[in-house]
Amino acid sequence: MSGMNKQxxxxxxxxxxxxxxxxxxxxxxxxxxxxxxxxxxxxxxxGVDLDEPTPFTARLGGFERQGRIGLPSVSEPEIVRHYVRxxxxxxxxxxxxxxxGSCTMKHNPRLNEKMARLPGIGDIHxxxxxxxxxxxxxxxxxxxxxxxxxTGMPAVALSPKAGAHGELCGMMAxxxxxxxxxxxxxxxxxxxxxxxxxTNPATAALLGYKVESIPVTTEGRVDLAAFKxxxxxxxxxxxxxxxxxxxxxERDIIDIxxxxxEAGAYFYCDGANFNAIVGRVRxxxxxxxxxxxxxxxxxxxxxxxxxxxxxxVVFSAALAPFAPxxxxxxxxxxxxxxxxxxxxxxDGTTPFGxxxxxxxxxxxxxxxxxxxxxxxxxxxxxxxxxxxLNANYVLASLKDDLSAPFEGPCMHEALFDDRFLKGTxxxxxxxxxxxIDEGYHPMTMYFPLVVHGALLIEPTETESKQAVDLFIxxxxxxARAAKSNDKERFTGAPYxxxxxxxxxxxxxxxxxxxxxxxxxxxxxx
Amino acid sequence: xxxxxxxxQHEWVRVDxxxxxxxxxxxxxxxxxDVVYVELPEIGKTIEAGDEAAVVESVKAASEVYTPVxxxxxxxxxxxEATPAGVNEDAMGDGWFVKLRMSDPAEFxxxxxxxxxxxxxxxxx
Numbered sequence: 001m002s003g004m005n006k007q008x009x010x011x012x013x014x015x016x017x018x019x020x021x022x023x024x025x026x027x028x029x030x031x032x033x034x035x036x037x038x039x040x041x042x043x044x045x046x047g048v049d050l051d052e053p054t055p056f057t058a059r060l061g062g063f064e065r066q067g068r069i070g071l072p073s074v075s076e077p078e079i080v081r082h083y084v085r086x087x088x089x090x091x092x093x094x095x096x097x098x099x100x101g102s103c104t105m106k107h108n109p110r111l112n113e114k115m116a117r118l119p120g121i122g123d124i125h126x127x128x129x130x131x132x133x134x135x136x137x138x139x140x141x142x143x144x145x146x147x148x149x150x151t152g153m154p155a156v157a158l159s160p161k162a163g164a165h166g167e168l169c170g171m172m173a174x175x176x177x178x179x180x181x182x183x184x185x186x187x188x189x190x191x192x193x194x195x196x197x198x199t200n201p202a203t204a205a206l207l208g209y210k211v212e213s214i215p216v217t218t219e220g221r222v223d224l225a226a227f228k229x230x231x232x233x234x235x236x237x238x239x240x241x242x243x244x245x246x247x248x249x250e251r252d253i254i255d256i257x258x259x260x261x262e263a264g265a266y267f268y269c270d271g272a273n274f275n276a277i278v279g280r281v282r283x284x285x286x287x288x289x290x291x292x293x294x295x296x297x298x299x300x301x302x303x304x305x306x307x308x309x310x311x312x313v314v315f316s317a318a319l320a321p322f323a324p325x326x327x328x329x330x331x332x333x334x335x336x337x338x339x340x341x342x343x344x345x346x347d348g349t350t351p352f353g354x355x356x357x358x359x360x361x362x363x364x365x366x367x368x369x370x371x372x373x374x375x376x377x378x379x380x381x382x383x384x385x386x387x388x389l390n391a392n393y394v395l396a397s398l399k400d401d402l403s404a405p406f407e408g409p410c411m412h413e414a415l416f417d418d419r420f421l422k423g424t425x426x427x428x429x430x431x432x433x434x435x436i437d438e439g440y441h442p443m444t445m446y447f448p449l450v451v452h453g454a455l456l457i458e459p460t461e462t463e464s465k466q467a468v469d470l471f472i473x474x475x476x477x478x479a480r481a482a483k484s485n486d487k488e489r490f491t492g493a494p495y496x497x498x499x500x501x502x503x504x505x506x507x508x509x510x511x512x513x514x515x516x517x518x519x520x521x522x523x524x525x
Numbered sequence: 526x527x528x529x530x531x532x533x534q535h536e537w538v539r540v541d542x543x544x545x546x547x548x549x550x551x552x553x554x555x556x557x558x559d560v561v562y563v564e565l566p567e568i569g570k571t572i573e574a575g576d577e578a579a580v581v582e583s584v585k586a587a588s589e590v591y592t593p594v595x596x597x598x599x600x601x602x603x604x605x606e607a608t609p610a611g612v613n614e615d616a617m618g619d620g621w622f623v624k625l626r627m628s629d630p631a632e633f634x635x636x637x638x639x640x641x642x643x644x645x646x647x648x649x650x
Binding site for chain 1: 559561562582584585586588609610
């Protein structure tokens with residue numbers, strides 16, 4: 001713990017106690033405290049020198065603004081420093097390993113950024129005439145082609161803006177197919193395994209379906225017998241995540257698909273964890289009817305505060321006619337978007353409607369396609385292989401120090417439970433907070449719910465062996481400390497972050513959602 | 526003889542005449558951690574055994590509270606809606622969720638008694 005440098009000076013700050021030195025400014029060396037931008041307000045300061053308006057006659061009939069609108073006045077260097085300081089507090093994949101399970105926090109290649117910023121792509125507008133954006137439409141068409149190719153599915157909707165939006169899109173197509181079959185009324189249940197993503201039951205519930213949970217086996221996979229027993233003529237669909245949130249491949253998926261189809265229902269697969277199987281498995285071959293693909297996970301577009309998501313949905317032949325508008329077609333006069341119901345009718349499809357006003361996240365399409373084309377099919381295959389290898393390396397290295405609820409091998413993420421903390425007085429949350437002191441973003445905690453005090457680690461293929469080794473060594477050290485009664489290192493953590501442990505309970509019970517200026521005279525509020 | 530019964534989903538039911546009071550067990554509140562939000566059903570609603578009666582959300586997780594007995598909702602604990610901490614403080618008493626007028630008292634008899642539930646919880650670890 002207390003490493004020494006060559007001059008013999010201690011390099012670690014003693015935890016708690018006397019060495020926690022207070023400073024006059026509140027800054028901690030070059031880790032600067034930062035006020036809210038509204039608190040920086042310095043009336044009169046401005047980044048630009050604007051002329052006073054010449055006298056004019058207002059024509060607002062008494063609706064003129066009477067005072068300041070409350071935007072903060074700051075100079076250019078002040079505003080630059082403000083945002084630079086805030087950004088320096090951010091932890092991101094560009095700063096270090098980001099093992100958030102189920103989130104696939106992988107490196108965003110800079111080539112993608114360069115492509116997305118090409119003026120011919122970055123500066124176009126969705127309402128431009130189609131003949132002026134042929135290149136952009138071709139790009140969407142090419143992306144659609146490769147998404148269909150990689151999944152083995154005949155149709156894709158590019159427009160959904162994120163994973164959960166994609167789920168909604170897929171389930172709306174399923175509903176449209178059931179309506180077309182005249183079975184919408186009769187099929188009111190959606191089955192969701194306990195190992196599925198939490199958004200799956202939410203999606204089904206939003207569409208008015210009755211959600212039924214399917215238990216997992218002690219192996220962490222769907223209980224096939226329980227699942228078959230729950231199937232019936234009133235089931236609309238199953239929503240299954242594969243690989244699932246225990247980081248395991250659902251081995252019975254083909255049996256599940258057969259049973260679903262035999263019962264006249266549809267098979268929705270949550271493709272959020274596609275990164276583990278891209279280039280290795282085509283979901284279309286598994287009998288899946290609809291699946292969303294998180295471009296921001298598998299295809300490396302920035303997310304987690306870094307950029308918008310994009311959740312295209314691929315469809316089987318049974319659902320393809322119901323895929324939403326708009327979609328790109330290629331005809332004699334070039335590429336065009338099928339935008340209207342009449343247009344779709346002429347094209348021989350029956351879209352259930354549309355998910356978005358425009359065509360989706362163009363910037364993400366560019367990045368995802370750049371990622372695909374720069375990797376090639378062998379590269380994408382290696383992405384999946386390396387991601388799975390890294391996760392298994394973590395699982396195998398840590399299963400004796402932490403505790404693993406399910407036998408490996410795993411897929412893209414390694415799942416641990418809190419049995420190794422039993423009797424230590426340290427909980428999963430404390431363990432995660434101590435990781436912050438060590439310079440790591442914590443893993444996903446308390447999810448999946450089927451595992452007690454879950455710690456879900458997804459290293460992704462981004463990390464080198466050296467980086468994963470240091471991470472593993474850190475977790476081993478923390479596990480050793482927890483088991484040897486060094487409880488304080490955990491229950492008081494984080495000690496070294498810009499803020500100590502935040503009161504999550506108070507924040508949830510009485511959130512302050514809006515900043516209010518301090519009252520001019522006496523006490524605030 | 527105990528008039529309180531339990532489910533394997535960690536709900537408890539206490540019966541007085543044909544009125545059943547439903548809440549979550551002390552074990553459940555401890556596992557959930559600090560409760561931050563509770564959603565209760567409308568009074569007058571009829572719910573079947575196994576239906577969702579309420580939603581409880583903590584800093585760790587959100588979960589449904591299922592009613593183990595069928596009946597009509599005659600009262601809800603609006604105190605815990607306003608102050609969810611009440612669930613943590615007294616899960617088995619003042620932290621109750623819903624009162625039902627039972628339509629099938631036999632459902633109650635099928636549930637676990639206190640000893641069976643205690644054994645069930647011990648078996649979880």
